[in-house]
Amino acid sequence: MKISKTATALLAFLAINLTLAGNGLSAAGESKKDAIQKSLAQATAVLQQQAGAEPVVLIGSSLILAPLWSVDVADGAFFKDCMQHHTSGHLEKLVDRPVVSLATAGQFVSDTYLITEKLLRGKHHPSVLIYGVAPRDFMDDTTGGLAMTSVFDSLVETKDFSKIDKLFFNNFDERGDFVLNRSVFLYRKRGRYQAKMQDFTAKLEDKVLAKLPGEKSAATGNKISSNATNADPLANFLLGGDRDAVWKQSIEEYARRYKRFNAKQFEKQKECFRALTALCAERQIKLCVVAMPLTEDNIKLMPPGLYQQYISFVKEATKEAAVPFLDLQSAKSYDESNFYDTVHLNSKGGEKFLSTISNLVKETDSLAASKPTAKTY
16 A cells, blocks of 8 residues: 555654654653753752641742842852752741742743642642742743743643633634644744754854954854853853943843833733732632832833833732732832842842841731631642
8 A cells, every 4th residue: 555755754743753752751851941941840849848848938030039049149058050049048047947939030920820820739838928020020022922931831731721721822823832832742842943053053153253354253252142042041140240241231131021012911911910819819828929129220121101000900919819918119128239130139139138028927927827727728
């Protein structure tokens, strides 16, 4: 019996996908995770080590990662980078219990909802969940849809579709993309292969430029390729560096993030925020929301109305859900000397932040002690 070329190609494609998918699910597949997925896997392992201990859990983006890391480093504990730091020795001393950080770089509200839904249940119930929020968590012009994040790719399975459908997807195309992502391995990993191709192209460009008269190679550090990528999105948090250059780089980065006000993305993230407060109420998780402090340089970069819409919504949503809310931005207790760049707190600002969080935890404890004990889920 003759087999057509089309059928042969289709069978070969399916075989490749099955083989790659099998490899991706193996132990070796761990090395294929991106920096954020590796960080989340490490944080999950730290959380699991505290099973039954009801630790204080902090969650959010790199705005949470930075102060935890920088203060512990200032206290004498050196860590390779923020991304691998999932606790806080400093805060543990202040609250006298374990502390776990489930924060990841670039974490959206939708990612926070998924992490809470998947990880904070049963024996991994926190004593308090501190959620640090900022406008970028609701709107980032440099990213795709809610289902395009590393956290989503790491945590969501096909069986979760009915649960997240209306919350995460806007239309048939997005739902179809999800199905393809979960059924065709090469399609799901297309971003990684595109990034590798870009990296290869950048290195090739550097080699070519190095051989041209008057040109300098990016590999020497004298010329940086515009296509170069860095596997560690928080590499600048390594000790040292030119603060003015870092500040300038931060302004350029957030100018891109805030370039246009993506109203559709903002509205979907608002839905996820409400879903998060409802989930915490259902599981009897004591959630506290903290609006992270930002510099004026960062706020000036935002599209008109973004900050006001963000802070008004968070105030309204937390009030409706009876969730404690602390606005550190309006308190104006932080100046530029407290920041590493336009958004991330340094060790000086971090100590101030952790002292505030410690007081918030103690207040939450006192409030809980005055109420009848309830069963947790």
